[in-house]
Each structure stands twice: as structure tokens, then as C-alpha cells.
Amino acid sequence: MGEDLLMAEVAIGLVEHATEAAAGRHAEQVVHFFDLMRDRLLRYLLGLRLPVEDAEEIVQEVFLALFEHLRRERKCRNARAWVFRVAHNLALKRRGRDRRNRQNLSSRAGDAASAAPDPEQQFLRSQRGMRFSAIWRALPEQERRCLALRAEGLTYREIAEVLDVSLGTVAASLGRSLARFARADGR
Amino acid sequence: MLSEDSHVPDEELLLASDGELSPERAAEVSAHLERCWSCRARRQEIGQAAIDFVRHYRESRDPLLPPVAGPRARLTAHLAQLAALPAPWRTRWAEFFEKRQVAIGMACALVLAAGLWYGLPGIPSNSGIRPVPLSLPDPNLTPGAIASISREQVCRSDLPRNRPVSSSLRHEVFAEYGIPAAEPKAYEVDYLISPALGGADDIRNLWPQSYSSAVWNARVKDALEDRLRDLVCEGKLDLVTAQHDIAANWIVAYMNYFHTDRPLEMER
Numbered sequence: 001m002g003e004d005l006l007m008a009e010v011a012i013g014l015v016e017h018a019t020e021a022a023a024g025r026h027a028e029q030v031v032h033f034f035d036l037m038r039d040r041l042l043r044y045l046l047g048l049r050l051p052v053e054d055a056e057e058i059v060q061e062v063f064l065a066l067f068e069h070l071r072r073e074r075k076c077r078n079a080r081a082w083v084f085r086v087a088h089n090l091a092l093k094r095r096g097r098d099r100r101n102r103q104n105l106s107s108r109a110g111d112a113a114s115a116a117p118d119p120e121q122q123f124l125r126s127q128r129g130m131r132f133s134a135i136w137r138a139l140p141e142q143e144r145r146c147l148a149l150r151a152e153g154l155t156y157r158e159i160a161e162v163l164d165v166s167l168g169t170v171a172a173s174l175g176r177s178l179a180r181f182a183r184a185d186g187r
Numbered sequence: 188m189l190s191e192d193s194h195v196p197d198e199e200l201l202l203a204s205d206g207e208l209s210p211e212r213a214a215e216v217s218a219h220l221e222r223c224w225s226c227r228a229r230r231q232e233i234g235q236a237a238i239d240f241v242r243h244y245r246e247s248r249d250p251l252l253p254p255v256a257g258p259r260a261r262l263t264a265h266l267a268q269l270a271a272l273p274a275p276w277r278t279r280w281a282e283f284f285e286k287r288q289v290a291i292g293m294a295c296a297l298v299l300a301a302g303l304w305y306g307l308p309g310i311p312s313n314s315g316i317r318p319v320p321l322s323l324p325d326p327n328l329t330p331g332a333i334a335s336i337s338r339e340q341v342c343r344s345d346l347p348r349n350r351p352v353s354s355s356l357r358h359e360v361f362a363e364y365g366i367p368a369a370e371p372k373a374y375e376v377d378y379l380i381s382p383a384l385g386g387a388d389d390i391r392n393l394w395p396q397s398y399s400s401a402v403w404n405a406r407v408k409d410a411l412e413d414r415l416r417d418l419v420c421e422g423k424l425d426l427v428t429a430q431h432d433i434a435a436n437w438i439v440a441y442m443n444y445f446h447t448d449r450p451l452e453m454e455r
Contacts, residue, residue: 023269023270023271024267024270026270027263027266027267027269027270030262030266031259031262031263031266034259034262035255035259038255038258038259039249039252039255042248042252043244043245043248043249043252046248046251047248052251052252052253056253056258059258060258060261060262060265063262063266064262064265064266064269067266067269067270068269132239132240132243132247133247147240147244148244151240151241151244151245155205155207156202156205156207171198171201171202171207172198174198174201175196175197175198175201175202176198178197178201178233178236178237178240179197179233179236181236181237181239181240182232182233182235182236
């Protein structure tokens with residue numbers, strides 16, 4: 001709850017400072033927002049099966065773009081949803097590009113280029129994570145994305161905005177996937 | 188309206204827990220839950236599944252997150268440079284219009300429309316990120332490259348601090364970084380690992396560093412190079428570590444070797 005309040009304050013602060021001439025203050029606010037959001041964005045991007053280096057690169061791009069956006073537009077209605085949406089879109093774009101590159105490489109070299117290291121593989125090796133990972137992997141990608149965004153504290157409306165789907169789709173996805181986790185626990 | 192015999196679907200129990208139901212529906216569900224043990228138990232099960240999920244989700248990813256210091260320093264440096272640039276023209280025009288009456292805005296719009304009609308150049312869309320003066324090189328383009336050189340050679344007093352970069356190599360670097368022909372004088376094509384630290388004359392070791400950067404500029408990096416060379420020659424740091432640190436992220440290296448989070452006054 002406290003953290004949510006803090007997030008709201010930061011979002012408001014971003015809007016207010018965007019109206020000031022001092023761009024240095026914008027930069028400070030963006031860095032402060034980076035401190036709050038960086039780990040959340042990274043976790044989400046890792047779930048999209050990006051290597052950690054690529055995920056980190058995308059997070060940098062997101063916050064530079066946020067700074068530019070604030071200077072240009074002078075406002076950001078919901079900075080939290082905005083950074084997740086931009087990160088999500090950049091990640092899908094990069095994933096598509098990497099997939100094409102891998103296909104090109106494999107067709108040239110005659111063997112498949114090694115896929116990006118999957119961060120979930122590491123967790124799979126731990127006993128504790130095995131059941132979780134099995135359910136997680138069985139979920140459709142859309143449900144995984146909804147769950148991850150909800151775990152990062154986004155509201156249903158924000159999730160719908162990030163993924164460009166309806167509120168009903170978000171609610172149905174979360175309901176279905178949590179029911180699976182509950183069933184798997186014998187509940 | 189929920190009857191006493193019907194139960195609340197899982198999805199609605201979740202929506203109720205997350206505060207996502209309309210007030211009217213939330214009141215109905217709440218009233219039903221007061222009466223229905225079965226639905227209360229189910230709500231608790233779903234809530235516990237959410238708690239377990241969040242715990243596992245965090246445990247599976249948090250160990251993979253690299254330390255924040257390097258990325259934070261990189262972002263701070265880039266933002267400091269962006270902030271030193273003039274605001275994008277759209278913002279300045281927007282301020283102009285907002286501070287004045289709509290009529291003035293309309294008049295300007297008419298003038299602009301007339302100008303466009305007579306073939307003035309189009310107005311840039313200004314979407315996306317503008318090119319920025321660079322404090323840090325692109326690691327894909329400039330990972331750093333070293334010459335075959337020993338510590339003794341590095342510490343010879345006659346070793347030049349920097350070597351001039353040939354004109355053709357400079358042009359290659361500007362082209363690689365997409366810097367327009369009019370811009371090169373604003374940049375120093377700098378060695379990532381300086382020759383004084385054994386850096387090679389190689390495009391992988393060269394990048395356009397901005398003179399105009401207010402904070403992390405070429406002069407600050409020169410100070411770091413001097414410090415690293417001194418440490419190497421005093422036997423307090425091995426040459427390979429110095430080369431690695433300056434190539435990995437020279438701003439973080441500066442912070443570490445000068446024990447500061449911003450350039451010291453004497454280096455400005």
C-alpha cells in the first residue's frame with residue numbers, strides 16, 4: 001500500500017516537473033522512477049524470454065524514451081503503465097528481430113544458433129520451483145503476461161493498457177490461471 | 188442478485204479481492220460471502236494461490252537481476268546529456284501557444300499552412316529518441332581493443348597519452364554511430380581504452396565522445412585514464428584490470444577509482 005502511494009506520488013511528480021523549464025529536474029525524477037521500476041521491468045522482460053543483457057538494454061531505452069516523452073508532451077497520464085507498455089513493445093520487437101537473426105544464422109551455418117539463455121531454466125533446477133514452473137509453462141503466453149504484470153502491482157486497467165486487450169480479457173486470464181495454481185495445490 | 192443457493196464464480200471472487208468490481212456488485216458479493224462458507228473458503232484458496240505465485244515469481248527472477256549501479260550510472264549520464272540539450276521544438280512551440288491566446292495560435296497555423304502550401308520543408312515528426320551526445324560508447328560497436336603491450340611499456344615516460352586518429356578512421360566512426368556530417372566537430376573521436384593504457388588503433392576501440400556534455404565528458408575521462416595509469420605504474424593495479432574496467436563502463440570506473448558519484452571539480 002505504502003509503495004503504491006509512493007508510485008502515485010512519483011507519477012504525479014513527473015507530470016508536475018514536466019511543466020518546468022529545468023530539464024535537470026526531469027532527469028532526476030526519471031532516475032528516481034528508474035530506481036522504483038527497474039527491477040520490476042527486468043523481471044517482466046525476463047519472463048518474455050529475453051537474455052538479461054537485452055532486458056537491461058531495453059530498460060535503458062524505456063527511461064530515455066520516458067524523458068523524451070515528458071519533455072515533448074509535458075505529461076504522462078500513467079507513468080507506470082507507460083513504461084511497462086513501452087518495454088513490452090520493445091521486447092516483442094527485439095524478440096522478433098533475434099528470431100529472424102537466428103534463422104539467418106542457422107540457415108547459413110547449417111546448425112541452429114543457440115537460443116538465448118532462458119532464465120526460468122535456472123529456477124527449474126531447484127526442487128521448490130519445479131511445480132511452479134510446470135504450471136507456469138503450461139499457461140498460454142497471454143495468461144503468463146497478465147499474471148506477471150499483476151505480480152508487479154499493475155491494476156487490471158493498466159494491464160489491459162500494456163497488453164492492448166480488454167479489461168474482460170485481463171480478468172478472465174487472471175481468474176483462469178490462478179484457478180490452475182490453486183488446483184495444482186490441491187485446493 | 189446472488190441467491191443463497193448460487194455461488195460466486197472464481198473470476199468474480201478474484202475481482203472482488205482485487206477491488207475491481209463495481210461498487211454495486213462488490214456489495215452483493217460481500218453480502219453473499221457473509222452467508223456462504225463455501226465461497227469464503229474458495230476466496231481464501233484463490234488468495235493463497237496468488238500469494239504463492241508472487242513468491243515463486245520473485246524467487247525465480249530476483250537472483251538473475253544484475254546489480255543496479257552500472258545501469259543507473261549509465262542512465263544518469265545519458266539523461267544529464269539529454270537535459271543539457273535544448274528542449275525539443277514541439278515543446279517550445281506548445282509553450283508558446285499555451286502562453287498566448289488561441290487567436291495567435293490560429294494566425295500562426297494559417298501562416299504555417301500557407302508556408303506548406305508554397306513548398307516549405309516538412310515539419311519533422313520528432314517521434315522517438317533524438318541522437319544524443321555520447322558519454323558511453325555502444326558496447327556492440329565499441330567493446331574496446333588492446334594492443335600487445337606490457338606494463339613496462341605503458342609506464343615508459345615517453346609513451347604518448349593519446350595518438351591522433353586518422354581522418355579516414357574518424358569518418359568510419361562517425362558513420363558507424365550515425366552522426367551527421369555537420370556534427371563531427373562537436374565530438375572527439377576518443378579511444379575507449381587509451382593508448383596510454385595499451386588501447387589499440389582499432390575501430391572497435393574508438394567512439395565519438397561529446398565535448399558538449401555537461402557532466403561526463405572527454406576531460407573527465409582523461410582524468411580517469413591518468414589515474415588508472417598512475418595506479419598501474421605504482422604497482423597498485425594490474426594493467427588487465429585497468430583495461431577491463433575502463434572498457435566495461437568508464438563512468439562506473441571513475442566513480443569507483445575516485446570514490447565519488449560525480450566528476451570532481453578539478454576535472455571539470
